[in-house]
Amino acid sequence: xxxxxxxxxMIGKEKSETKVATLAExxxxxxxxxxxxxxxxxxQITEEYAKKFSKLSVSDARKMMKELxxxxxxxxxAAKVVEIMPNDLMxxxxxxxxxKKPVEEDTVNKIFDVVKSYKK
Numbered sequence: 001x002x003x004x005x006x007x008x009x010m011i012g013k014e015k016s017e018t019k020v021a022t023l024a025e026x027x028x029x030x031x032x033x034x035x036x037x038x039x040x041x042x043x044q045i046t047e048e049y050a051k052k053f054s055k056l057s058v059s060d061a062r063k064m065m066k067e068l069x070x071x072x073x074x075x076x077x078a079a080k081v082v083e084i085m086p087n088d089l090m091x092x093x094x095x096x097x098x099x100k101k102p103v104e105e106d107t108v109n110k111i112f113d114v115v116k117s118y119k120k
Contacts, residue, residue: 020075022082023054024061055085060118067114071107073099086115 021029027050033039034047056064061082068078077098086092092112096103103111 020079022056022058022061022065022079023050024056024058024082026050027054028058053083055120056082056118064114064118068111071103071111073103073111081111081115085119086112 027047030039030043030047030050033043039047064082065075065078068081069075073081073096077096080095080098081092084091084095086095089108089112092115093103093108096108096111
């Protein structure tokens with residue numbers, strides 16, 4: 001999970017807007033920036049990391065985020081689930097600890113079914 005900051009100039013003032021992004025979305029943004037101009041060292045390292053560890057396409061990551069949101073988990077937790085793509089229920093339960101509220105066992109099983117449906 002990554003937060004993206006976008007600065008908007010409004011009448012001489014800067015306003016910062018943050019958005020939770022999956023690793024696939026970060027990779028897409030960095031590839032677009034690379035086409036436009038030169039990227040810095042940190043962005044190159046981040047792009048390499050995203051290429052290596054991103055497990056879904058951008059469209060699949062967004063679809064999965066929407067499906068996970070239906071279960072009432074937060075955006076940050078959903079992004080972390082998409083990033084990690086847990087292999088078993090125990091891993092999923094550990095990721096869901098981010099929520100700081102109990103998630104029912106039935107809901108955990110349904111979330112895991114969504115994760116399994118996106119595994120390649």
